[in-house]
Amino acid sequence: MSDVNWPFIPADMPEITRTEGVFLFDAAGRPILDAAGGAIVANVGHGRERVVARVAEATRDTTYVVPPWITPSRRALVEVLERDWLPESLPHMHLTSGGSESVETAVKLAAQFHAARGEPDRSIIIARSPSYHGTTLTTAALSGHAARKRGLESMLGSHPVVPTPYPLRCPLGRESDGMGAWYAQALEDAISELGSGRVAAFLAEPITGSSGGAIVPPDDYWPRIREVCDRHGVLLIMDEVMTGFGRTGRPFGYQHWDVTPDILVSGKGLAGGYAPLGGVFASAAIGEAIRHARMNVMFHTFGAHPAACAAAAEVLTILTEENLVERARVMGERLKAGLITRLGQHPHVAEVRGRGLLLAVEIVRDRASLEPYEESDNIAGRIVGEGLKEGVFFYGGGTGEFRDIVCMGPPFIIDDGHVETMIETLATAIERVCP
Ligand SMILES: Cc1ncc(COP(=O)(O)O)c(C=O)c1O
Incomplete structure (x- = not known):
């Protein structure tokens, strides 16, 4: 973890010293699966020579x-x-x-x-x-x-x-x-x-x-x-x-x-x-x-x-x-189907949605009424934090009333193993934050 005065309002941010394929590596060499492609950016993956x-x-x-x-x-x-x-x-x-x-x-x-x-x-x-x-x-x-x-x-x-x-x-x-x-x-x-x-x-x-x-x-x-x-x-x-x-x-x-x-x-x-x-x-x-x-x-x-x-x-x-747009469609369908199977009926998951490899899970206090958690509960932020502890980087989203959203936007080169890791890690993170 960082001990430098960074970013503008210093916070405990990871230090990444290398990126390759679908992974970020921190200063200790620990791999982090980049399920967000950074800020939904790294479409072809990292480190292409x-x-x-x-x-x-x-x-x-x-x-x-x-x-x-x-x-x-x-x-x-x-x-x-x-x-x-x-x-x-x-x-x-x-x-x-x-x-x-x-x-x-x-x-x-x-x-x-x-x-x-x-x-x-x-x-x-x-x-x-x-x-x-x-x-x-x-x-x-x-x-x-x-x-x-x-x-x-x-x-x-x-x-x-x-x-x-x-x-x-x-x-x-x-x-x-x-x-x-x-x-x-x-x-x-x-x-x-x-x-x-x-x-x-x-x-x-x-x-x-x-x-x-x-x-x-x-x-x-x-x-x-x-x-x-x-x-x-x-x-x-x-x-x-x-x-x-x-x-x-x-x-x-x-x-x-x-x-x-x-x-x-x-x-x-x-x-x-x-x-x-x-x-x-x-x-x-x-x-x-x-x-x-x-x-x-x-x-x-x-x-x-x-x-x-x-x-x-x-x-x-x-x-x-590499026909990667089609791959984004296919892998996106697999990831979405897997998320729906694993989390679609979870009492705090309002919806799994998106197209291709732009997907999100919306978290609510009550699935029936769609009542959100308090803003101060920082649910999405904590889920992203738990994911990171498990070695997967998800992207926090949402604003205002609809604030507890976890987004996914991995590189299009992800494989079935990465998809499985994303689903299981997100499920674990949600279970921990919203038991
Ligand atoms: C839809 C959309 N428009 C505009 C922007 C702003 O882009 P940038 O951060 O590169 O200035 C973003 C960034 O997240 C975005 O998602």
Whole structure:
């Protein structure tokens, strides 16, 4: 355990001196199964020599070059993205250094697009709760994540919010028909109330990440949302920072439904943890409007860093060559089925949910009424702590009223043995914390 003054508020954090495959190793050499892929990042696993080699090569050959210029690694990444990953409908790309910067860029692009077309009053972004979009002031303000805003409330601008579809707690009932239509109507009502000429975009995660714990919306939700946005001239921004690049068993989360965003935002898995990188991908209409209006899409100094582009090009190539998106789907189904068998009827487990290898278990005091534990009980934090004692790193999630959520997002290369270890360790941790 660490004795250094780290992080900002010092806490007893593990010291990791090596990572390899699906494991982290602490200073004593003890292996920790990385069931969270870090912060749901390490999609191809740790320590891949071929990625390390490409990063070294790019650093040696083109250490730093201003982001708008072209380098071999930038060219390679664009080629891979266009060939294997992005839909033709999203040809414009802007690369940043992470998720928050990317969401912020997406929001700015939406405002610029409308201003460029002569509708500068379309400046409102509608977001959802629960959600998480980042830690800059704008992206925090847009996040339906009370816990991460504490003490900042007075600085954060207010944005209209509609509820994230949450089948477990849907007021219509968990299995009700028309659930997606009901949640989509909330967006339609919000737009009508604000006036459609004032709304720039709707910002949402296709499958909610750790804030809600891998919440999958009902199947009629996204097609209806697309209709609502189209009817009102509102752009649809999909935040795929957590779900993008195979995490949910499809290249992108939105592809589980018949819907395409106007702006797609990525981060985390894009470079798989080998370097900081985020990407924003926009439609031709958006790119062309901003270009014709001669507006600036300013870069961040470290955006599209050559080493990060090299890492991403190689990570994305590995995903394709090793068929890892399909593996995420298959292993995710096995992990979810195993969790349901082992924990599905546990008196304190409200639900096991998610898609692909973005999965979560929601813990409650009472399974029938869904009454949560007290916040001060810190249930999810203690479960994560117990997991770590047993050598497995789970990711704590949840916020506000729905706070006790344990997320899983391991590298796509996990095998059946790892799946078994995750299930048994989580069961043990839950038994200890919620006897
Ligand atoms: C859906 C989503 N959007 C945005 C972010 C912010 O990304 P970053 O932490 O790289 O700034 C995150 C991070 O967890 C996320 O999960």
